[in-house]
Amino acid sequence: xxxxxxxxxxxxxxxxxxxxxxxxxxxxxxxxxxxxxxxxxxxxxxxxxxxxxxxxxxxxxxxxxxxxxxxxxxxxxxxxxxxxxxxxxxxxxxxxxxxxxxxxxxxxxxxxxxxxxxxxxxxxxxxxxxxxxxxxxxxxxxxxxxxxxxxxxxxxxxxxxxxxxxxxxxxxxxxxxxxxxxxxxxxxxxxxxxxxxxxxxxxxxxxxxxxxxxxxxxxxxxxxxxxxxxxxxxxx
Amino acid sequence: xxxxxxxxxxxxxxxxxxxxxxxxxxxxxxxxxxxxxxxxxxxxxxxxxxxxxxxxxxxxxxxxxxxxxxxxxxxxxxxxxxxxxxxxxxxxxxxxxxxxxxxxxxxxxxxxxxxxxxxxxxxxxxxxxxxxxxxxxxxxxxxxxxxxxxxxxxxxxxxxxxxxxxxxxxxxxxxxxxxxxxxxxxxxxxxxxxxxxxxxxxxxxxxxxxxxxxxxxxxxxxxxxxxxxxxxxxxxxxxxxxxxxxxxxxxxxxxxxxxxxxxxxxxxxxxxxxxxxxxxxxxxxxxxxxxxxxxxxxxxxxxxxxxxxxxxxxxxxxxxxxxxxxxxxxxxxxxxxxxxxxxxxxxxxxxxxxxxxxxxxxxxxxxxxxxxxxxxxxxx
Numbered sequence: 001x002x003x004x005x006x007x008x009x010x011x012x013x014x015x016x017x018x019x020x021x022x023x024x025x026x027x028x029x030x031x032x033x034x035x036x037x038x039x040x041x042x043x044x045x046x047x048x049x050x051x052x053x054x055x056x057x058x059x060x061x062x063x064x065x066x067x068x069x070x071x072x073x074x075x076x077x078x079x080x081x082x083x084x085x086x087x088x089x090x091x092x093x094x095x096x097x098x099x100x101x102x103x104x105x106x107x108x109x110x111x112x113x114x115x116x117x118x119x120x121x122x123x124x125x126x127x128x129x130x131x132x133x134x135x136x137x138x139x140x141x142x143x144x145x146x147x148x149x150x151x152x153x154x155x156x157x158x159x160x161x162x163x164x165x166x167x168x169x170x171x172x173x174x175x176x177x178x179x180x181x182x183x184x185x186x187x188x189x190x191x192x193x194x195x196x197x198x199x200x201x202x203x204x205x206x207x208x209x210x211x212x213x214x215x216x217x218x219x220x221x222x223x224x225x226x227x228x229x230x231x232x233x234x235x236x
Numbered sequence: 237x238x239x240x241x242x243x244x245x246x247x248x249x250x251x252x253x254x255x256x257x258x259x260x261x262x263x264x265x266x267x268x269x270x271x272x273x274x275x276x277x278x279x280x281x282x283x284x285x286x287x288x289x290x291x292x293x294x295x296x297x298x299x300x301x302x303x304x305x306x307x308x309x310x311x312x313x314x315x316x317x318x319x320x321x322x323x324x325x326x327x328x329x330x331x332x333x334x335x336x337x338x339x340x341x342x343x344x345x346x347x348x349x350x351x352x353x354x355x356x357x358x359x360x361x362x363x364x365x366x367x368x369x370x371x372x373x374x375x376x377x378x379x380x381x382x383x384x385x386x387x388x389x390x391x392x393x394x395x396x397x398x399x400x401x402x403x404x405x406x407x408x409x410x411x412x413x414x415x416x417x418x419x420x421x422x423x424x425x426x427x428x429x430x431x432x433x434x435x436x437x438x439x440x441x442x443x444x445x446x447x448x449x450x451x452x453x454x455x456x457x458x459x460x461x462x463x464x465x466x467x468x469x470x471x472x473x474x475x476x477x478x479x480x481x482x483x484x485x486x487x488x489x490x491x492x493x494x495x496x497x498x499x500x501x502x503x504x505x506x507x508x509x510x511x512x513x514x515x516x517x518x519x520x521x522x523x524x525x526x527x528x529x530x531x532x533x534x535x536x537x538x539x540x541x542x543x544x545x546x547x548x549x550x551x552x553x554x555x556x557x558x559x560x561x562x563x564x565x566x567x568x569x570x571x572x573x574x575x576x577x578x579x580x581x582x583x584x585x586x587x588x589x590x591x592x593x594x595x596x597x598x599x600x601x602x603x604x605x606x607x608x609x610x611x612x613x614x615x616x
Contacts (some may be wrong), residue, residue, distance in 0.1 A: 122568075123583020125400050206395045214252035219572060 003201050004191050010212060011145045011187075019150060029159040037162040041099045042108055042223060046093045047143075047220040048171075049112035052089065054140055054152040061133040063196030066189045085111040092189075098168025100160075102147035126207070131198040134204065135211045137193055141186040143174070146217050148183035152176035155229070237274045237315050239353065242307050245307070246611040250572045255539050258410030258438035260289070265540035265571055268344070269605055270296045270307075272352045274315075280356025281600045283545045284344030285511045285538035290486050292339040299613065301345040306331050307615050310353065316355050320367050321520060321555070327353050328517035340500050341489050343514035351548055352517030354475075355595040359451050364592050365547075368477050369516070371554035371590055376584040379404035379432070382421065384411055389552025391436045394424045401585040404430045404561055406460070408473050414452050422454045430457045432561070437464035437486055441474060448478040458505050458561075460534075471502040474504045483507055483534060494522045498529040505560060509536040510548045537564025543576035547596040550580070554590055570595040575604045 018024055025031040026042060055074040062070045072081060079087030097106050126132050155172035158164045166173075194204040249265040256262075264402050266583040269283045280298065287295035309332045319509030330353070331346050358365060380397035381403060382390050390407070397405050407421055414433075420430060433456055439447065444462040445605075451459075462481040463470055468487075483505035488494060497503055506526045513519040523533055535553040538545060546565045553562045565573045565588055568573060576598040582588040591597025606612065 055611065118579060121589060123580040125583055127401050127584045131399070202395065203399060206392070206399055209392065210396050210399075214572065223573070 003060055006201075006205060007190060007208060008145075010208060011142050013208075014142060014212060014215050015146045015149055015219060017215045018146065018221070019153075020185070021218050021222065023218075023222040029162070031087065032161070034064065034162070035087045036198075037151060038099060038101065041158070041162075042097060042101060042104060042231065043221050045096045045101075045105075046108050046112045049089050049109060050116050051140075054118060054136065058133065058140060058168065061129065061137075061142065061193075062189075063192055065085060065191045065196075069185055069189055071186055079103075086138065088171060088174065088233055089175065095171050097166075102138045104211075109157050123164070125210075130199075134193065134199065134207050135199070138189055138208045138211045139216060141208055142185045144179075144186045147172075147175035148180045199202060237308055237357065238276070238312050239272045239315065239335045239356065240300075240312065240616070241273045241377050242277050242311070242352070242615040243271045244299055244301055244302055244613040245271070245605045245609040246613075247575075247605065247608045248452075248577075248610050249542070249608045251570050252291075252568075252572055253552070254383075255570065256387070257408040257434065258384055265281070265542060265608075266295055266612050267540065267542055267545070268295060268302070268348055268539075269542065269575075270302055270348045270352045270602075271545060271600075271602070272322060272349075272356050272457040274356060274360060275319060277390065277418065277478075278356055278360045279481055280352045280354065280359060280472070280595065281544050282350065282352030282355065283511070283542055283548075284346075284348035285541055286344045287538070288432075290512055291341045292336075293342065293344050297336060297339055298345045298348070299611065300343050301334075301336060302349060303615055304612055305334055306342075306345060306349050310349065311615070315357050316492055318354070318363070320362060321354060321369055321516075323368070323519065324354065326351075328515060329359070339528050340362035341514065343399075343429055343518070344511045347511045347515040347545075347548075347592065348517070348591055350517060351510070351544065353595070358595040362594055363592055365551045365553070365596050366590055366592055369551045369555040371551075372553055372557055373559075375587050375589055376550050376553045376562050376565075376582075377403065378582040378588060379406050380586065381434075382407040384408035387413060387417055387420070390417055391420055391424060396419045398425055398429070402429070403585060404432070406432040406561075408436065408611065409433045409447075410435040414447060417499045418451050418454045418456075421607055427455065430561075431455065431491065432446065432458045433461035434461060434485070437461050437463045438487070439463060439546060441470050445477045448480045452479050456480045459484045460505075460507060461487065463487075468496050468500045468502050471497070472500050475502060475504075481529075485512075485536065487508070488513075488522070491518065491521055491525065494525050499527065500529065505534055507534045507536040508552070509538060511538050511545055511551060512536075516548060516552060520555075523552075527556075527558055528533060532560040534556060534561040534563065535559065537566075540570060542571065543567060543578070543580045544596065545600045546580040547576075547591050547598045550588065551596070556591070571602065573608075575608070576600050580586070594606070 052097045075081035076087045079085040151172040155169040247267045254263045271458050286298045379438045380402040382393045458481045465486045481504035485507040565582045
């Protein structure tokens with residue numbers, strides 16, 4: 001198999017795990033509680049609010065043949081690629097407000113900033129910037145890949161079971177299945193990055209596997225739900 | 237200063253991936269954390285990890301021991317001021333020495349309470365642990381551990397650890413394919429990386445002699461716990477029959493164990509783990525004794541420990557002389573979420589800085605403890 005198809009297989013596996021996990025199924029079937037929908041939306045907002053910064057980091061490391069595409073993505077995220085553009089963080093805030101989370105928004109912004117801060121403060125696992133960049137590139141591309149396959153489905157779920165209208169759901173529309181070409185480009189860019197910086201295929205796949213050693217989609221979107229819903233017994 | 241209340245949290249934090257060795261497969265952290273508070277609300281956190289096949293403790297026996305015996309013995313007692321590491325002995329002395337039927341030692345429970353009291357006193361004194369356990373090094377270098385999963389998984393782990401630049405790697409053995417596994421891993425890592433193996437007591441004496449003689453060609457720095465905990469003379473026989481240096485883990489729980497191993501000159505290395513050995517005071521006592529006897533040290537860890545035990549292990553490792561290897565501080569590499577503000581996991585080459593903040597040097601997130609607690613017990 002080619003490197004590109006190896007990566008696609010890895011991403012596809014993670015997307016399947018997401019859509020097959022109990023929490024996603026509960027959202028989709030309408031069996032989740034209103035609080036679960038709310039927390040899911042909070043997690044989506046928190047996960048993506050700082051995406052322009054991460055794209056800017058990737059842009060800084062981009063090989064020449066990828067730089068144009070990443071620049072386009074970054075400017076699109078910032079809402080300045082075209083005159084009528086809207087910054088994607090604004091769309092996420094629109095989602096939060098539409099979901100009745102206006103008062104929670106400042107805290108979500110603080111949490112999103114803290115997530116970036118943690119990335120910067122934690123000791124780096126890798127010895128070179130090209131490796132750190134590959135791990136970041138992998139995670140961002142994986143999210144693009146997943147959203148291009150699932151975002152529309154999530155939007156329909158939130159419309160049907162959480163009563164959200166088209167305006168709050170616009171962020172999902174931007175990243176939905178219609179954006180599949182964008183995600184395909186992301187895969188090509190990732191492969192170009194690996195080639196440009198002369199990774200061996202084995203090292204590249206090892207870094208990708210480490211980055212995706214746990215399901216980052218489930219962790220980011222449902223971390224507050226599925227991974228920690230203990231039956232806590234309190235005694236005195 | 238007197239401790240007046242405590243909270244016990246029996247945790248279950250999922251792992252990012254299963255961790256397997258010859259005796260057990262784990263998918264989550266089952267630490268027991270205790271928070272103590274003094275009369276003015278100063279807090280300290282401690283942690284112990286019960287292992288039935290090591291000290292004989294379980295989560296239930298730990299919670300029971302802490303709630304019914306250890307906490308009543310310290311609540312309302314004046315805690316000693318801390319000036320240097322010898323004062324740790326006074327903290328340890330507050331915790332009663334008791335025997336629990338079916339339990340080899342209550343060391344994980346002792347460690348949890350000792351660490352919590354230590355952290356609490358340091359917070360009251362506004363001191364860092366590094367002012368008590370004086371560091372001999374500015375960075376601690378951790379080993380990686382290749383778990384005993386499938387061969388493919390083990391080789392994948394080895395490749396990952398090589399990319400992370402780890403200088404010391406331990407491989408879990410005691411499997412059907414030990415020889416092939418070690419040879420393949422050595423080939424991936426190359427000759428520069430120091431390689432140790434850990435059988436978790438999976439071998440008989442005869443098996444150990446045969447396998448170690450075969451594995452010696454892989455340039456093994458040490459074999460940890462080749463035999464089950466048992467007669468020291470078996471380790472003496474093994475030491476005479478193999479060129480691979482021996483390290484004890486499950487055979488080294490108490491100071492009495494250490495004395496017996498030393499008097500028989502049975503092994504080359506001690507693996508000291510804060511939870512297994514009953515806290516910092518007792519770990520230091522074993523370490524001092526080992527150094528005097530010319531035995532080299534590894535500061536080990538409990539699989540799935542949280543930032544509390546990782547911090548304690550780092551302070552211990554930084555303070556010991558003649559330290560050969562250090563394990564632990566996997567933090568978010570193993571736990572889906574750790575419980576402190578500060579990340580404790582090591583970085584490239586396994587290196588991690590000293591934790592110089594007040595107390596153990598980490599700020600524990602109480603809401604995170606509650607989030608992952610299967611059981612919470614309030615004590616007054």
